[in-house]
Amino acid sequence: MPEEKRNIGKSNEFIYLAKQASNNLNSGTSVFFKITLSISIALTFLAIVGVYLTTSKGLRLWGINNSVPWALDITNFVFWIGISHAGSLISAILFLLRQHWRAGIHRIAEAMTIFALFTAIIYPIFHTGRPWLTIFWVFPVPIQSGVWANFKSPLMWDVFAILIYLIASVVFLYIGLIPDLAILSKQVKSSFLQRIYNFLSHFWIGSSMQWKNFKATYLVAAGLITPLVLSVHSIVSYDFAVSIVPGWHTTIMPPYFVAGAIFSGCASLILLLILCRKLFNIGNIISIDVIEKVNKLMLVSGLMLAYAYLTEFFFVFYGANPFENQSLNNRLLGDFKFVFWSMISMNVFCPQLLWFKQIRRNTGFSLFISILVLLGMWLERYSIIVPNLAIDFISSNWKSYFPTLTEISILVGSFGLFITLFLLFLKFFPIFSIYDLLKSNSSHKNYE
Amino acid sequence: MIYLSQTHPIKIMNRILFIVFNNFQDFEFFYHKIFSKRNLQHEYYSAGDIESNFLIDKRSRLLPLIAMIAGMTGIVLALLFQFWTSASDYPLNLSGKPFFSLLISIPITFEFMVLSSILTILIAFIFLSRTRLKEPAIEKEIKKLILQGKSVLKVDAEVLLDDFFRKNLQEFINDEKVIVHKNYE
Numbered sequence: 001m002p003e004e005k006r007n008i009g010k011s012n013e014f015i016y017l018a019k020q021a022s023n024n025l026n027s028g029t030s031v032f033f034k035i036t037l038s039i040s041i042a043l044t045f046l047a048i049v050g051v052y053l054t055t056s057k058g059l060r061l062w063g064i065n066n067s068v069p070w071a072l073d074i075t076n077f078v079f080w081i082g083i084s085h086a087g088s089l090i091s092a093i094l095f096l097l098r099q100h101w102r103a104g105i106h107r108i109a110e111a112m113t114i115f116a117l118f119t120a121i122i123y124p125i126f127h128t129g130r131p132w133l134t135i136f137w138v139f140p141v142p143i144q145s146g147v148w149a150n151f152k153s154p155l156m157w158d159v160f161a162i163l164i165y166l167i168a169s170v171v172f173l174y175i176g177l178i179p180d181l182a183i184l185s186k187q188v189k190s191s192f193l194q195r196i197y198n199f200l201s202h203f204w205i206g207s208s209m210q211w212k213n214f215k216a217t218y219l220v221a222a223g224l225i226t227p228l229v230l231s232v233h234s235i236v237s238y239d240f241a242v243s244i245v246p247g248w249h250t251t252i253m254p255p256y257f258v259a260g261a262i263f264s265g266c267a268s269l270i271l272l273l274i275l276c277r278k279l280f281n282i283g284n285i286i287s288i289d290v291i292e293k294v295n296k297l298m299l300v301s302g303l304m305l306a307y308a309y310l311t312e313f314f315f316v317f318y319g320a321n322p323f324e325n326q327s328l329n330n331r332l333l334g335d336f337k338f339v340f341w342s343m344i345s346m347n348v349f350c351p352q353l354l355w356f357k358q359i360r361r362n363t364g365f366s367l368f369i370s371i372l373v374l375l376g377m378w379l380e381r382y383s384i385i386v387p388n389l390a391i392d393f394i395s396s397n398w399k400s401y402f403p404t405l406t407e408i409s410i411l412v413g414s415f416g417l418f419i420t421l422f423l424l425f426l427k428f429f430p431i432f433s434i435y436d437l438l439k440s441n442s443s444h445k446n447y448e
Numbered sequence: 449m450i451y452l453s454q455t456h457p458i459k460i461m462n463r464i465l466f467i468v469f470n471n472f473q474d475f476e477f478f479y480h481k482i483f484s485k486r487n488l489q490h491e492y493y494s495a496g497d498i499e500s501n502f503l504i505d506k507r508s509r510l511l512p513l514i515a516m517i518a519g520m521t522g523i524v525l526a527l528l529f530q531f532w533t534s535a536s537d538y539p540l541n542l543s544g545k546p547f548f549s550l551l552i553s554i555p556i557t558f559e560f561m562v563l564s565s566i567l568t569i570l571i572a573f574i575f576l577s578r579t580r581l582k583e584p585a586i587e588k589e590i591k592k593l594i595l596q597g598k599s600v601l602k603v604d605a606e607v608l609l610d611d612f613f614r615k616n617l618q619e620f621i622n623d624e625k626v627i628v629h630k631n632y633e
Contacts, residue, residue, distance in 0.1 A: 140533070147540060148533040157555040164559045168566050175570065186592075203578050205591045210577045216508040217573040220515045224562050235555055 017437055021180070021430045022187035024280050029427065033279050040419035047413020050406050051126055059129045061406040067399035068389045072407040073123040075381040076414060079264070080120035081162065081236055082257075082377060086265020087113025088169065088229040090294075091176075092222040101293055103436040104285040108276060108426075109269055110173040115421040116268070117166045119414050124158075126410075154238035161235040165228055172221045178204050179214070180430045193428060233261045240384065246327035247388035250315055256308035263305050263347070264377035266298035267370035272422065274367050276431060279423075285432050288361050295360040298373065302351035309348065327388055335400060336387040339379050346376025467601040467617070468593055474620065475599035511576070515569040522564025526557040 029037075053061055064071050090109035094102040102109075125131045138159045142148050149156055182204040185197035204210060234254035241253035273286050273294065316324045331340045350372045359365045386401050403411075469475035527550075534540070535547035590600050 140529075142533075142538065146538050148538055150540070150542070151530050151534060151556055152542065152545070152549075152552050154555075157559075160556050160559045164563045168562060171566050171570050175573070203574060206594045212508045213511060213573050213577045216511040217569050219507065220512050220569050221566055224515075224566050227558075228562050231555070231558060238555075 014438055017434045018183055018187060021434055022184055024431055026189045037423050040416045043413050043416020044420050046409045047417055050409035050413060053406050054126055055131060061404060063402050063404045063407060065399055067397050068386060068401040070385055070389065071401050072403045072411060073127045075385050076411055077120050077123035078236060078381045079378050080116045081233060082261035082264040083268045084113045084116035085229055085233060085261035086269050088225050089262055092225040095222045096226060101290050104432050105273060105290055107431060107433055108272055111422060111425045112269060112272055113169045114173060115418050117162065119418045121162060154242050157235045158239060161232045165232045168225055168228055172225055175218055175221055176433060179435045180433060183434060184430055230258055233257045245388055245392060246323040252308060252311050252315060259301055259304040259308055260377060260380060263298060263301040264374060266294055266301060267373035270294050270366050270370040274363050280431060291366055292360045295354050295366055299351055299354040306348045323393055327391060330391045331383060331387045336383060339383045343376050343379040343383050346372045347380060465603050466590060469599045511569055511572055514572045515565045518568030519561045519565035522561040523557055526560035527553055530556060
């Protein structure tokens with residue numbers, strides 16, 4: 001039996017788990033944590049500089065032009081929205097499917113969802129060029145002439161979908177946190193944290209009436225979040241699919257985007273799980289078994305994505321539309337062929353290594369594959385957006401695109417922002433759900 | 449606090465018993481195999497209450513109903529809002545398309561439904577889960593025990609009239625697995 005499996009068996013006690021959760025909150029940070037946080041904060045400053053320059057000097061600092069108005073920013077936006085998906089998948093869908101192995105990791109997944117969404121929102125706001133006016137464009141208020149925002153536009157649907165997804169994810173995370181905050185409010189040393197925990201869980205004493213309400217609320221919230229996960233990325237795909245741009249105008253887009261989102265989200269989750277194991281020494285909670293299961297999810301969603309790629313190619317072949325053919329040729333053999341074939345090797349071929357159990361259970365290989373998948377998924381979004389815009393219907397309109405330093409600094413900085421927010425959350429809130437772990441452990445026992 | 453044991457004959461003077469389990473597994477065993485079957489079907493006993501850090505396998509029926517009503521209200525409001533803004537307040541002709549269409553309203557209506565349901569159920573959950581402290585000192589002590597990982601079964605003291613229940617409880621007491629509080633009037 002693996003060491004971690006034995007440990008989780010022994011640690012099947014409330015006191016042990018509560019102590020472990022409170023130790024993470026009470027003890028000082030490790031050197032590795034401090035180094036990781038310092039690097040992520042430094043990267044965040046890079047994004048702040050990029051955003052400051054963009055706001056003060058305008059979008060001329062970006063490489064976008066009239067032919068390619070959406071480029072790195074929308075690529076990053078779709079990438080981060082995708083990352084946010086596996087969080088809700090792990091948490092809500094696996095809860096509905098009664099998958100007990102989610103107990104130790106769903107809090108991390110939910111936090112990943114929220115911070116990835118928060119990072120994603122930055123891009124469309126700054127892409128407007130005048131972010132201080134965003135509130136007038138995106139919220140449903142009439143402008144001076146009395147005209148309302150166009151609710152028939154997928155861009156407007158995007159605003160609603162993402163904001164509501166963010167609110168719903170925060171509510172879902174909060175509901176799950178309540179019992180743990182009540183327990184830990186007596187165990188954390190910091191009076192500041194005590195006050196916050198007490199405020200957030202002031203009504204909770206753990207009576208059967210509260211548990212009954214809790215279970216119903218959590219179940220309904222999970223049931224609401226699940227279709228929301230599918231709808232949000234479908235709506236993001238409508239931004240492309242309802243246009244007439246060759247390469248975008250296809251009905252495969254919603255399932256293609258959802259599969260890709262889950263795929264990249266699983267990769268991101270594996271990366272964060274391995275990071276948490278290293279930072280907080282919780283190998284007994286985030287066991288190799290759990291990492292293997294997420295790897296299996298990644299393999300399945302990767303196969304779905306590969307099928308979506310094939311379907312996309314078949315649509316072009318069967319449709320016999322010259323502009324679609326030209327667009328696909330450009331991606332496969334044109335200026336962007338390096339992006340396309342790198343994407344295929346990282347997203348289709350590389351995950352096939354996960355058929356081997358030894359690789360699925362090896363944290364080093366899992367980390368390596370998940371980084372490649374994340375890179376591949378970023379390239380996929382780039383490959384969908386930029387080449388299709390660069391070569392469209394009219395040859396006089398063809399123009400290439402190269403990212404500028406400002407855009408790259410915002411891209412790199414967004415990773416810093418995400419990791420910073422994630423680490424701060426883990427430092428100030430319980431990493432795992434105590435009651436869920438107890439329940440999932442005890443449910444495997446036989447009391448007959 | 450009174451320790452119930454062979455040497456302390458039980459006198460049912462108080463209305464409520466708090467049976468404190470040190471171990472969740474004992475609590476779960478006792479609850480599922482002894483208490484729930486006997487207590488909930490016996491006319492003598494009140495429904496009882498369980499206080500624990502662990503999920504109880506029961507679910508409120510009221511909250512999903514509230515969420516459904518809130519969701520349906522969200523659907524109606526979202527449709528009315530979209531109709532009013534697009535077709536009534538300032539109808540805008542976009543390439544000759546109809547001012548309002550149910551199909552095109554689905555995405556925003558769905559999002560509104562989710563928002564309305566999830567916020568309402570959160571508020572309802574907090575509101576319905578407020579604790580009504582009848583005896584603050586005792587409740588405070590119980591909460592303290594719960595936060596130490598113990599589980600508490602709150603039952604009507606008349607439960608001790610049942611031989612089966614009392615015999616099983618006695619076994620736990622002899623093994624020093626439980627403490628019985630019965631000083632709550």
